[in-house]
Amino acid sequence: MLISSVGVVFSGSGGDLLELAFALSLVAATCTLWVIIAHAVLLGALTAYLASGGSTLAEGGIYGILGIAVIAFLGGVAFRLVAARETILVAERARVAKDLEAIAREHQERIADELHDGIAHDLTLVLFHARALPRQPDEEARQVSLSTIERSAENALGSIQSLLSLMRDTAAEGPPAYPTRYHGNVVAAASSLGTLLKNAGIPTQVSVPSSVLSIAPAAERALTETAIEAVTNIIKHAPKTQSASIELLARTGAVELVVRNASPAGPRTRVPTSGRGLHRARQRLSQCAGLLVAGRTEDGWVFRATVPTAAESAQ
Structure with a gap:
């Protein structure tokens, strides 16, 4: 110009x-x-x-x-x-390619969640009670182990069938279908998981609030999955735990889940692990503004998960 x-x-x-x-x-x-x-x-x-x-x-x-x-x-x-x-x-x-990749990753996460949270949990119980069965001291204890093995195997089979349906239905829409163990009710989960530990020969104390918890469904589901992960890890990695406790505490503006176990000194049970459970538990809790702290204590291990109440989440 x-x-x-x-x-x-x-x-x-x-x-x-x-x-x-x-x-x-x-x-x-x-x-x-x-x-x-x-x-x-x-x-x-x-x-x-x-x-x-x-x-x-x-x-x-x-x-x-x-x-x-x-x-x-x-x-x-x-x-x-x-x-x-x-x-x-x-x-x-x-954009379409990115959306397809996101859908593929979502399906992979759903499949991995079903494998870890459902099937692996049940197979851990089957393995533990199958190993303990020959050493059970009386017929009542043997029946408890046999019932647990049967029930866990049925649950694992149902999870496998659900997983196969999920893998075939590649066009499924909606949010990831996390396993709805205990119907996402953390109070019911804490009581049932305490019974599982007791049936495994681990004295367990369970403390839950009598009032209804004011937390969002997603937060309650995350707490439920965290409790399942904590109890599964106790049975998998510390089957000789001397005692355990599951506490559900309603604090001001938050609900806290604390799972502890006291293990005897000595090497831990060698069971293959991917570390996915803790990672996914932190992810789920973070999605609802929650927090997970897990680590060794002087005599065992502690899981401490906290989520805000529904009123805090709304703010």
């Missing part, structure tokens, strides 16, 4: 106007709106300048310049529209 303007002013050449007219196609195709307007205004001003000076443009060349400029402008706009459409299509394709 600058070079052509200097050429027109100092040489009076119409060739520079032709260059400006042709260049309008590239300007219209690639530049911002203010540059397009500035280019068109400059072209018009220089054309008027030469025409007023008696140049050959006054004898009809001005219309040629105008025609070339219009055609160049329309060609540039057409190219710009095609390029914009292509950009939109590429962006849409990328």
Whole structure:
């Protein structure tokens, strides 16, 4: 634009106007709106300048310049529209690919959750009681182990069938279908898990509030899954635990779940583990503004999960 303007002013050449007219196609195709307007205004001003000076443009060349400029402008706009459409299509394709990847990851997480939270929990109980069965001191204890093995095997089979349905139904919509153990009721879960530990020969104290907990369903489900993970880890990694406790505490603005176990000194039971349970428990709690602290104590291990009450979550 600058070079052509200097050429027109100092040489009076119409060739520079032709260059400006042709260049309008590239300007219209690639530049911002203010540059397009500035280019068109400059072209018009220089054309008027030469025409007023008696140049050959006054004898009809001005219309040629105008025609070339219009055609160049329309060609540039057409190219710009095609390029914009292509950009939109590429962006849409990328968005669809990203959505498909997210759906695939969601299904993988759902399958992994079902494997870990459902099947692995039940198989842990089956393995523990199968190992303990030959050493049971009386018939009543043997029947408890046999009943636990049967019930856990049935639950594992149901989880496998649910998992197979989930894998076949790749078009399933909606949020991830987390296992609804104990119907997501953390109070019922604490009582039942305490019984599981007692049946495993681990003296367990269970303390739950008598009043209804004021927490969101998602937070209660996260606490339930955390309790299941804590108890499963006790049975899997510390089957010789001397005592355990499950406490559900309703505090001001929060509900806290505390699972402890006291283990004798010595090496822990070697059971394959992926570390997924703790990671997923923290993820689930964080999604509802909760927190999980887990670690060794002087005589065992402690899980401490906290979630805000429904009133705190609303704020």
